[in-house]
Amino acid sequence: MKILLAGGAGYIGSHTAVELIRAGHDVVIADNYDNSCPEVINRIEKITGIRPVEYEVDVKNKSGVKKIFDENLIDVVIHFAGLKAVGESVQLPLKYYRNNIDTTLTLLEVMEESGCNNIVFSSSATVYGEDAPAPYREEFGRGKCSNPYGWTKNMMEQILEDAAKANPELSVVLLRYFNPIGADATGLIGEDPQGVPNNLMPYVSQVAVGRREKLTIFGDDYPTDDGTCRRDYLHVTDLAIGHVKAVEYADREKGTNIFNLGTGNPYSVLEIVNAFQEANDIKIKYEFGPRREGDLPEFWANADKAKEILGWEAKRGIVDMCRDTWNWQKNNPNGYR
Ligand code: WQD
Numbered sequence: 001m002k003i004l005l006a007g008g009a010g011y012i013g014s015h016t017a018v019e020l021i022r023a024g025h026d027v028v029i030a031d032n033y034d035n036s037c038p039e040v041i042n043r044i045e046k047i048t049g050i051r052p053v054e055y056e057v058d059v060k061n062k063s064g065v066k067k068i069f070d071e072n073l074i075d076v077v078i079h080f081a082g083l084k085a086v087g088e089s090v091q092l093p094l095k096y097y098r099n100n101i102d103t104t105l106t107l108l109e110v111m112e113e114s115g116c117n118n119i120v121f122s123s124s125a126t127v128y129g130e131d132a133p134a135p136y137r138e139e140f141g142r143g144k145c146s147n148p149y150g151w152t153k154n155m156m157e158q159i160l161e162d163a164a165k166a167n168p169e170l171s172v173v174l175l176r177y178f179n180p181i182g183a184d185a186t187g188l189i190g191e192d193p194q195g196v197p198n199n200l201m202p203y204v205s206q207v208a209v210g211r212r213e214k215l216t217i218f219g220d221d222y223p224t225d226d227g228t229c230r231r232d233y234l235h236v237t238d239l240a241i242g243h244v245k246a247v248e249y250a251d252r253e254k255g256t257n258i259f260n261l262g263t264g265n266p267y268s269v270l271e272i273v274n275a276f277q278e279a280n281d282i283k284i285k286y287e288f289g290p291r292r293e294g295d296l297p298e299f300w301a302n303a304d305k306a307k308e309i310l311g312w313e314a315k316r317g318i319v320d321m322c323r324d325t326w327n328w329q330k331n332n333p334n335g336y337r
Pocket of ligand 1: 086125201215230292
């Protein structure tokens with residue numbers, strides 16, 4: 001199949017491109033490189049031996065997106081074209097609503113005009129909101145989010161679901177990711193945040209490589225065994241393979257279908273730091289600081305539905321996640337730059 005990856009040069013998009021190519025699909029990447037780097041395309045080619053078709057375009061721009069559909073017979077779209085920094089979304093809510101909602105509307109409009117009926121959406125466990133009990137199950141529905149980033153994911157899911165209700169030909173697959181970490185085993189692609197990392201694993205690996213002095217662990221007084229928050233970390237390659245399964249599913253089913261992509265096994269912040277130290281034989285300097293506003297003590301996935309229906313389950317463990325993160329970071333101390 002020919003798959004359009006909107007926002008495909010980012011962390012999850014690039015790993016998905018590699019797994020789609022490995023599975024024999026044709027990949028078209030559309031990205032404005034707002035939070036990614038054109039070098040990613042060279043790396044995907046280096047890993048797979050195949051260069052994806054590439055469009056430098058803002059996915060909000062309808063004529064730019066239309067051109068892609070005019071020049072390629074797209075079977076399925078995967079929508080990764082979103083801003084994703086929680087803290088920034090609180091400071092700049094309009095930027096987040098404008099970008100994330102507009103990219104979704106543009107893709108759906110152009111798909112309708114072009115007769116493409118399949119879309120897989122990069123959603124997040126954040127849509128379960130603040131009050132859902134862990135483990136999260138798909139049938140819980142969407143809850144109350146604590147920040148504009150979360151609300152954009154919530155709204156984008158709603159828009160996609162409404163579009164599928166109105167068009168019985170449309171297939172929408174909503175993938176709710178838990179906490180992706182790690183990198184392709186080649187170490188040629190990985191997570192490359194701009195500025196100070198917001199997320200735990202890139203911060204840890206930048207401390208390891210000497211770009212940051214020490215990690216601050218946000219809170220040591222949560223109601224968990226060691227007092228630090230617990231999350232469901234999954235290897236980005238497992239997540240990418242989940243997209244391959246989702247694309248194939250979208251092509252044969254109609255309506256809206258929702259899947260959690262997680263391992264079902266949470267780890268605490270301290271367990272992650274210790275696992276990284278042990279897997280890579282490196283010391284990570286850290287201190288405890290106050291809680292970060294909006295963090296939940298713990299949540300993880302019930303991942304049974306993806307296993308039963310998509311035949312997907314996470315195969316890579318915490319040692320792989322820590323080793324592959326470090327392999328990427330030590331070979332690319334300044335990311336793609
Ligand atoms: C994990 C744990 C922190 C940094 C967020 C979004 C979610 C998704 C992924 C993405 C928490 C702790 C972190 C640090 C720390 N969105 N931590 N020191 O918060 O579970 O999820 O990112 O695109 O929607 O909400 O992930 O990696 O930020 O944090 O102690 O410097 O690590 O408090 O307990 P989170 P995270």
